[in-house]
Amino acid sequence: MTSSSWVPGVTPDTPFSLANIPFGVISTKDDPTPRPAVAIGSNALDMKALNGGIWLGELVPELKGHEHVFQQTTLNAFAALGRPVHQQVRKALRDLLTAGSSHAAKLQDNEELRQKALIPLSQAKMHMPMAIGDYTDFYAGYHHAFAVGSMFRGPAAALQPNYTHLPVGYHGRASSIVVSGTPVRRPWGQILLDPAAEPKQPTTAPCRRLDFELELGCFISTPNEQGTPVGIGDAEDHIFGYVLLNDWSARDIQSWEYVPLGPFNSKNFASTISPWVVLADALEPFRAKGIENKTPVQDYMKEDKAETAIDISLEVDITTDVVVPQMIAHHTLGGCNMRTGDLLGSGTISGTEPGERGSLLELSEGGKKDVMLYGMDMRRFLKDGDTVTIRGVCGGNGEKVGFGECTGRIYSAVQR
Amino acid sequence: MTSSSWVPGVTPDTPFSLANIPFGVISTKDDPTPRPAVAIGSNALDMKALNGGIWLGELVPELKGHEHVFQQTTLNAFAALGRPVHQQVRKALRDLLTAGSSHAAKLQDNEELRQKALIPLSQAKMHMPMAIGDYTDFYAGYHHAFAVGSMFRGPAAALQPNYTHLPVGYHGRASSIVVSGTPVRRPWGQILLDPAAEPKQPTTAPCRRLDFELELGCFISTPNEQGTPVGIGDAEDHIFGYVLLNDWSARDIQSWEYVPLGPFNSKNFASTISPWVVLADALEPFRAKGIENKTPVQDYMKEDKAETAIDISLEVDITTDVVVPQMIAHHTLGGCNMRTGDLLGSGTISGTEPGERGSLLELSEGGKKDVMLYGMDMRRFLKDGDTVTIRGVCGGNGEKVGFGECTGRIYSAVQR
Numbered sequence: 001m002t003s004s005s006w007v008p009g010v011t012p013d014t015p016f017s018l019a020n021i022p023f024g025v026i027s028t029k030d031d032p033t034p035r036p037a038v039a040i041g042s043n044a045l046d047m048k049a050l051n052g053g054i055w056l057g058e059l060v061p062e063l064k065g066h067e068h069v070f071q072q073t074t075l076n077a078f079a080a081l082g083r084p085v086h087q088q089v090r091k092a093l094r095d096l097l098t099a100g101s102s103h104a105a106k107l108q109d110n111e112e113l114r115q116k117a118l119i120p121l122s123q124a125k126m127h128m129p130m131a132i133g134d135y136t137d138f139y140a141g142y143h144h145a146f147a148v149g150s151m152f153r154g155p156a157a158a159l160q161p162n163y164t165h166l167p168v169g170y171h172g173r174a175s176s177i178v179v180s181g182t183p184v185r186r187p188w189g190q191i192l193l194d195p196a197a198e199p200k201q202p203t204t205a206p207c208r209r210l211d212f213e214l215e216l217g218c219f220i221s222t223p224n225e226q227g228t229p230v231g232i233g234d235a236e237d238h239i240f241g242y243v244l245l246n247d248w249s250a251r252d253i254q255s256w257e258y259v260p261l262g263p264f265n266s267k268n269f270a271s272t273i274s275p276w277v278v279l280a281d282a283l284e285p286f287r288a289k290g291i292e293n294k295t296p297v298q299d300y301m302k303e304d305k306a307e308t309a310i311d312i313s314l315e316v317d318i319t320t321d322v323v324v325p326q327m328i329a330h331h332t333l334g335g336c337n338m339r340t341g342d343l344l345g346s347g348t349i350s351g352t353e354p355g356e357r358g359s360l361l362e363l364s365e366g367g368k369k370d371v372m373l374y375g376m377d378m379r380r381f382l383k384d385g386d387t388v389t390i391r392g393v394c395g396g397n398g399e400k401v402g403f404g405e406c407t408g409r410i411y412s413a414v415q416r
Numbered sequence: 417m418t419s420s421s422w423v424p425g426v427t428p429d430t431p432f433s434l435a436n437i438p439f440g441v442i443s444t445k446d447d448p449t450p451r452p453a454v455a456i457g458s459n460a461l462d463m464k465a466l467n468g469g470i471w472l473g474e475l476v477p478e479l480k481g482h483e484h485v486f487q488q489t490t491l492n493a494f495a496a497l498g499r500p501v502h503q504q505v506r507k508a509l510r511d512l513l514t515a516g517s518s519h520a521a522k523l524q525d526n527e528e529l530r531q532k533a534l535i536p537l538s539q540a541k542m543h544m545p546m547a548i549g550d551y552t553d554f555y556a557g558y559h560h561a562f563a564v565g566s567m568f569r570g571p572a573a574a575l576q577p578n579y580t581h582l583p584v585g586y587h588g589r590a591s592s593i594v595v596s597g598t599p600v601r602r603p604w605g606q607i608l609l610d611p612a613a614e615p616k617q618p619t620t621a622p623c624r625r626l627d628f629e630l631e632l633g634c635f636i637s638t639p640n641e642q643g644t645p646v647g648i649g650d651a652e653d654h655i656f657g658y659v660l661l662n663d664w665s666a667r668d669i670q671s672w673e674y675v676p677l678g679p680f681n682s683k684n685f686a687s688t689i690s691p692w693v694v695l696a697d698a699l700e701p702f703r704a705k706g707i708e709n710k711t712p713v714q715d716y717m718k719e720d721k722a723e724t725a726i727d728i729s730l731e732v733d734i735t736t737d738v739v740v741p742q743m744i745a746h747h748t749l750g751g752c753n754m755r756t757g758d759l760l761g762s763g764t765i766s767g768t769e770p771g772e773r774g775s776l777l778e779l780s781e782g783g784k785k786d787v788m789l790y791g792m793d794m795r796r797f798l799k800d801g802d803t804v805t806i807r808g809v810c811g812g813n814g815e816k817v818g819f820g821e822c823t824g825r826i827y828s829a830v831q832r
Contacts, residue, residue: 174590175752175753185642185751187749187750188750228830261585261674262678264586265746265750330681335685337591411643
């Protein structure tokens with residue numbers, strides 16, 4: 001049954017429906033201090049202001065004594081309270097925002113508070129939702145790994161022998177992760193202008209093969225102790241929520257530098273995330289069966305349910321086969337400690353059809369073919385001034401659970 | 417000319433001489449709040465207590481208004497003040513601690529303050545000196561790269577074509593870096609028990625080839641803005657100081673997982689650093705010519721001085737050929753922003769002689785030969801209960817600039 005909200009602007013088409021209630025960090029002209037908020041339709045509900053007017057600890061007993069989490073400049077303190085508290089808070093907020101519900105009047109009929117706490121999204125500046133300790137990028141998108149591996153090594157050797165046994169991942173750069181809308185500068189790097197020439201002679205130049213990568217990002221809520229792995233059955237309890245992630249990639253820098261220790265400068269100049277964190281519970285209704293792995297996974301990654309993936313329609317209607325609990329179980333297997341706010345990237349998500357590719361590298365078949373992108377003319381890689389926007393949504397019929405936009409514009413390289 | 421200190425216990429052999437004055441973070445039984453200190457001989461000088469009794473801003477005008485940096489639980493705020501301030505503070509402290517100097521009486525003759533601020537190292541608990549945002553590990557030790565590369569690919573292909581052109585580096589795990597003395601648990605991981613068998617079938621088991629890696633760590637002081645590279649000429653200004661670093665490595669996990677994106681679980685369970693940060697200025701007198709690179713480096717990494725390396729005698733008398741300014745210039749070339757407290761690892765430092773190897777992998781020639789380690793019986797890799805201690809020192813004759821110890825003991829894997 002579809003409930004409706006008394007808040008104006010909650011259209012049947014909004015990604016921020018009552019079924020969503022995603023968390024972000026906003027500031028306004030009047031109050032430039034960043035603070036937690038949730039998105040509802042075309043408004044942000046300022047959690048700091050709301051908590052000043054409605055004693056949230058009375059609606060959500062688990063929150064009592066922790067209300068200060070809504071006075072922080074990031075969501076880390078709220079995330080650290082753990083999934084049962086997130087569930088209760090989300091439920092209470094949905095109740096507060098639903099027309100005719102038992103608690104709706106508390107906010108709906110309090111004009112002063114409503115005026116203060118409900119802020120049009122157009123007037124809210126979005127900030128990084130979390131302080132990110134460590135960022136790990138996985139390579140879990142099977143179709144992407146296969147397509148890119150085929151380009152580099154041919155289809156027979158496209159996937160390394162370990163690929164079907166473990167979620168291949170590597171540590172990325174946390175400092176340069178920015179929120180949607182932040183300008184991205186084209187990076188300089190070492191590039192082989194003539195890859196065939198011997199001896200190899202790199203040049204220092206601005207990247208000529210700048211790419212995006214469409215990924216799903218997952219934020220960690222509660223930490224685990226160093227030396228203590230997270231079992232696959234407990235992994236879900238460590239998930240706070242999800243964002244869209246654009247892992248900008250400099251392909252010409254990457255192909256020269258990545259042997260033998262992986263990508264470095266080709267990735268660390270910037271990654272962009274969408275500003276609203278969709279809580280893990282909001283995605284529960286969209287569980288789906290993941291892509292079948294014919295190789296039996298090791299015991300420590302075996303889940304006891306069939307529906308381990310999430311069905312998200314990304315920009316080009318790709319369903320993700322991202323299995324975050326396996327990533328967490330694998331990441332912590334040796335005892336690595338995750339901290340609140342750590343970000344896990346899924347790796348590029350691609351489908352099987354030619355149009356369903358999550359990067360230009362794949363769309364242009366390694367830079368050999370011109371590609372038509374929405375609103376741009378033909379290109380193989382990104383030009384200065386290009387804007388890349390990723391959108392993703394689950395569900396429909398007035399109950400859309402959407403991520404909003406993850407967008408970034410390319411600015412020309414610095415002068416050297 | 418060698419000056420002497422009025423502080424008892426500053427022997428000619430101490431690594432913490434007047435020529436050193438390294439910074440760390442201590443706590444005591446009486447005051448369990450971590451706080452900055454410097455090491456002098458066998459004592460720690462509590463900077464918080466000192467600043468309560470002596471107005472440091474009067475001795476060091478650049479510090480005025482910033483004295484709160486000594487009330488923090490890490491050195492990040494002090495590091496962020498920049499190298500000129502570190503220089504002045506170190507100079508003022510050396511003056512305060514030197515027998516017969518103009519300011520010595522301020523502390524030497526103030527018994528109450530002296531009792532409070534001078535704490536025997538045996539009574540000081542050491543904490544992580546910095547809050548580490550990102551950890552980057554380089555692979556800059558030429559002899560190590562060549563030895564390990566030879567093992568995997570033979571001497572002719574030991575080094576990849578990019579090796580002589582750029583400092584190969586990768587992003588490591590910041591959350592699991594611990595201070596010297598913290599126990600290290602043997603990690604579980606995916607391991608190929610029979611690497612020759614086809615198809616490859618990994619097993620989940622505790623690591624059987626646990627190794628150490630002897631490295632030098634460098635902490636970043638002032639940040640650079642995202643999108644703005646640090647020029648090689650300015651790189652030194654971003655260096656706060658140095659520690660010893662043991663990058664524990666699970667070789668059997670590493671060899672299975674590392675293709676194509678680099679080491680992950682084989683490294684992220686723990687890295688250990690020595691607790692005292694030796695400031696960049698304390699190492700200035702020990703500059704040396706680095707190992708000659710026959711390949712001309714790209715302009716953005718060209719230094720305008722001949723002595724670009726630092727001559728540190730590590731445990732087995734290996735001189736490092738670590739060129740940190742090149743690492744910083746390369747790391748930020750594409751615009752990656754460094755933050756105060758970021759840690760750069762040199763990569764394993766090895767010499768050219770059989771005994772001068774910074775890891776068991778090299779000493780045991782890939783696990784094929786038994787090795788005699790100080791105070792242990794013969795082994796190829798580390799056993800439960802083994803303790804690895806790294807020491808490093810520059811100079812001598814009462815002016816030793818030492819790092820103290822970087823030590824860790826291996827505990828058995830968790831039960832699963």
